[in-house]
Amino acid sequence: xxxxxxxxxxxxxxxxxxxxxxxxxxxxxxxxxxxxxxxxxxxxxxxxxxxxxxxxxxxxxxxxxxxxxxxxxxxxxxxxxxxxxxxxxxxxxxxxxxxxxxxxxxxxxxxxxxxxxxxxxxxxxxxxxxxxxxxxxxxxxxxxxxx
Amino acid sequence: xxxxxxxxxxxxxxxxxxxxxxxxxxxxxxxxxxxxxxxxxxxxxxxxxxxxxxxxxxxxxxxxxxxxxxxxxxxxxxxxxxxxxxxxxxxxxxxxxxxxxxxxxxxxxxxxxxxxxxxxxxxxxxxxxxxxxxxxxxxxxxxxxxxxxxxxxxx
Numbered sequence: 325x326x327x328x329x330x331x332x333x334x335x336x337x338x339x340x341x342x343x344x345x346x347x348x349x350x351x352x353x354x355x356x357x358x359x360x361x362x363x364x365x366x367x368x369x370x371x372x373x374x375x376x377x378x379x380x381x382x383x384x385x386x387x388x389x390x391x392x393x394x395x396x397x398x399x400x401x402x403x404x405x406x407x408x409x410x411x412x413x414x415x416x417x418x419x420x421x422x423x424x425x426x427x428x429x430x431x432x433x434x435x436x437x438x439x440x441x442x443x444x445x446x447x448x449x450x451x452x453x454x455x456x457x458x459x460x461x462x463x464x465x466x467x468x469x470x471x
Numbered sequence: 472x473x474x475x476x477x478x479x480x481x482x483x484x485x486x487x488x489x490x491x492x493x494x495x496x497x498x499x500x501x502x503x504x505x506x507x508x509x510x511x512x513x514x515x516x517x518x519x520x521x522x523x524x525x526x527x528x529x530x531x532x533x534x535x536x537x538x539x540x541x542x543x544x545x546x547x548x549x550x551x552x553x554x555x556x557x558x559x560x561x562x563x564x565x566x567x568x569x570x571x572x573x574x575x576x577x578x579x580x581x582x583x584x585x586x587x588x589x590x591x592x593x594x595x596x597x598x599x600x601x602x603x604x605x606x607x608x609x610x611x612x613x614x615x616x617x618x619x620x621x622x623x624x625x626x
Contacts, residue, residue: 367530
């Protein structure tokens with residue numbers, strides 16, 4: 325008795341088993357992916373914050389008139405932004421990022437003094453910023469600024 | 472004659488199927504319980520090492536997932552305490568399982584705040600991702616009730 329064009333029971337069972345396995349794998353992958361994404365983004369931001377800190381040290385030690393152009397470490401899409409702040413009161417660099425709706429914050433203590441609080445915000449259009457040292461002859465000290 | 476022998480085969484098949492099903496019914500709960508325990512241990516270890524790498528990276532992500540760990544990162548001044556998962560073990564208590572996680576870290580951080588934060592994070596992860604529920608003050612996965620305790624030692 326041949327019944328062509330009809331799905332066999334065996335096939336249905338096999339299909340069900342495969343569906344269950346695939347659904348399990350997809351849900352597992354989703355969970356792992358969100359963790360991996362977080363770790364990837366936080367690691368990049370940390371490296372970036374350390375990089376900015378070292379750049380400030382470098383610019384400060386070279387002295388007035390020296391500028392380093394830094395590029396954004398992460399591809400920024402619509403609505404994403406990274407703001408970098410040199411804070412003179414806590415003498416630290418703060419990197420605050422909004423990436424696909426989530427906020428990330430990292431602070432690094434600076435090894436050299438900054439005398440003014442300056443800040444830049446990178447977004448979809450603006451992808452780099454300058455770290456500049458300005459020597460103030462009247463006060464006899466070097467200001468490091470972001471612009 | 473032919474139809475009689477056919478009927479006999481059917482009874483034999485029924486009998487054998489019955490034995491197989493009975494065997495499965497006896498073994499399955501035990502096997503599934505063991506499976507649940509292994510799963511819980513695996514997920515707890517995974518969550519604990521995620522917590523450690525998150526703390527070590529020292530970048531705070533705002534959101535309910537990482538909320539228990541963020542005060543810790545701030546207290547550490549965004550530096551790494553070199554936190555690692557030293558081991559995960561299970562202890563049998565009366566009617567439930569105690570999952571013990573041992574962390575090792577260095578630096579001036581207060582151990583009890585690390586313990587509390589990581590325990591809260593692990594419980595949150597298990598509940599949101601692995602279908603673990605709270606029941607009578609314990610956590611429950613499948614038919615296994617358990618509790619997570621974190622111990623932090625200075626390395």
